[in-house]
Amino acid sequence: DTGVSQNPRHKITKRGQNVTFRCDPISEHNRLYWYRQTLGQGPEFLTYFQNEAQLEKSRLLSDRFSAERPKGSFSTLEIQRTEQGDSAMYLCASSLGASSGGSSSYNEQFFGPGTRLTVL
Amino acid sequence: GENVEQHPSTLSVQEGDSAVIKCTYSDSASNYFPWYKQELGKGPQLIIDIRSNVGEKKDQRIAVTLNKTAKHFSLHITETQPEDSAVYFCAARKNKLIFGTGTRLQVFP
Numbered sequence: 373d374t375g376v377s378q379n380p381r382h383k384i385t386k387r388g389q390n391v392t393f394r395c396d397p398i399s400e401h402n403r404l405y406w407y408r409q410t411l412g413q414g415p416e417f418l419t420y421f422q423n424e425a426q427l428e429k430s431r432l433l434s435d436r437f438s439a440e441r442p443k444g445s446f447s448t449l450e451i452q453r454t455e456q457g458d459s460a461m462y463l464c465a466s467s468l469g470a471s472s473g474g475s476s477s478y479n480e481q482f483f484g485p486g487t488r489l490t491v492l
Numbered sequence: 493g494e495n496v497e498q499h500p501s502t503l504s505v506q507e508g509d510s511a512v513i514k515c516t517y518s519d520s521a522s523n524y525f526p527w528y529k530q531e532l533g534k535g536p537q538l539i540i541d542i543r544s545n546v547g548e549k550k551d552q553r554i555a556v557t558l559n560k561t562a563k564h565f566s567l568h569i570t571e572t573q574p575e576d577s578a579v580y581f582c583a584a585r586k587n588k589l590i591f592g593t594g595t596r597l598q599v600f601p
Contacts, residue, residue, distance in 0.1 A: 376535070405589075414498075414581045414591025415536065428588065463535055480526070481589065483535030 376484035378464050384490045385454055392450045393487045397466030404447050405481060406439055407463040408432065415463050421447060422469055454491045461486040494519045496584050498592030505572050506600055513567045513595045515582035522584040525558060525565045530579045530594075539580075540567070572599045 377396045385391050397404045402423050407415035418437070419429045423444040433439075436454075441447040451458055465481040495518040505511050517525075523544040528536035542549045542556045542565065549556050555568040565584075569576055577599045582592040 412594070414496075414583070414594050415589075416591070417588045420588070465535075480538050480541070483528075483537065485533070485535050 376464055376466050376482050378462075378484040378487050380487060381485060382488045382490075384492065386492050387454060387456060389454055390450065390452045391454060391489065392448050393462055393464075393489075395447045395449070395464030395466075395484060397445070397447070397464070398482055399445075401466035401468055401482070402444065403467045403469035403479075403481075404441055405465040405467075406447070406449050407465065409461040409463055409486070410459075418449075451489075454489075456491045459489055459491045461488050494522075494584075494586070494590045496582060496590050496592040498582050498595060500595060501593065502596045502598070504598045504600065507572060507574060509572055511569045511572055511576070511597055511599075513580055513582070513597075515565050515567075515584075515592050517563050517565070517584040517590070519584065519586055519590075520560075520563065521586045522563075522590075524585040525556070526583050526585075526589070527554075527556060527567050528581045528583065528591075530581060536581060569597075572597075574599050574601050 379394045405420040406418040409415045418433050419439050421441040436452045439449045463486045464484045467481045468479040497516045526541035529539045530536045540554050540556050542558050553570045558565045579594045579596050581594050583589045
């Protein structure tokens with residue numbers, strides 16, 4: 373399968389615990405995005421990477437959230453001290469993009485199946 | 493801030509009829525407008541997109557129109573089929589994608 377993959381698909385945790393999600397993008401894509409989607413809403417942008425550099429973070433990304441893409445391939449999203457309000461679907465997407473700075477690329481973002489997080 | 497409004501939230505049509513979903517965006521600098529289809533338990537899948545220098549684009553039964561002056565764009569699905577049933581999201585982008593709240597489309601046989 374050459375699409376975007378995410379693991380785990382489902383995670384149930386108790387409030388206060390830390391969780392980590394993984395995203396494997398399409399291999400030749402240099403851009404990787406994280407979104408959060410709550411029930412009945414569209415995806416909300418959290419952050420994105422170009423190669424290993426984290427270029428933008430949303431105000432939604434509190435200091436309990438951290439994302440990494442250490443080698444410019446897979447990415448992890450960690451949530452520390454989870455709260456019930458963190459319950460959502462966490463989506464990852466990847467795309468081709470400009471390898472240097474400047475205007476954004478129009479290239480299509482391919483989404484993974486998401487990780488559904490439930491915080492009890 | 494940047495905002496995308498989407499209507500209707502639910503839409504039910506008979507198989508073979510047309511379906512239209514409308515979106516309005518707030519940031520006049522937005523220059524790319526994709527539409528995504530999301531089925532239960534899956535991530536969004538791009539079905540069609542349009543750039544700000546184009547007014548209309550068609551791909552088989554699906555078409556998108558863009559009115560930059562009014563900051564409106566619409567998705568048109570003709571000859572709907574039961575497998576078109578899903579949630580559809582519009583989005584607008586200047587630097588990052590801002591999604592609408594989605595339209596649940598049900599196509600009845």
